[in-house]
Amino acid sequence: MANYYTPFSLRISEELLAKLKVIAVRNKRSANKEMEYALEQYVRSFEERHEEIIIEGDAL
Numbered sequence: 001m002a003n004y005y006t007p008f009s010l011r012i013s014e015e016l017l018a019k020l021k022v023i024a025v026r027n028k029r030s031a032n033k034e035m036e037y038a039l040e041q042y043v044r045s046f047e048e049r050h051e052e053i054i055i056e057g058d059a060l
Contacts, residue, residue, distance in 0.1 A: 010035070 012020075017031070024034035047053060 024031045
C-alpha cells in the first residue's frame with residue numbers, strides 16, 4: 001500500500017466530532033488518525049463476518 005492518502009471530506013455532527021476528539025486524545029492520536037483507525041476496525045470486522053474485500057485495478 002502506498003503512503004499517499006486521498007483527501008476525503010466527511011460530514012458528521014458536532015457532538016460526534018467532539019466525542020471522537022476526546023477518544024483521540026486518550027489514544028494519543030489526531031482526530032484524523034482516530035477516524036482512520038475506527039474505519040480500519042470496521043472494515044476488519046465486516047471482513048471477518050463476510051469475506052475479504054478484494055480491490056482490483058480501477059476500483060480504487
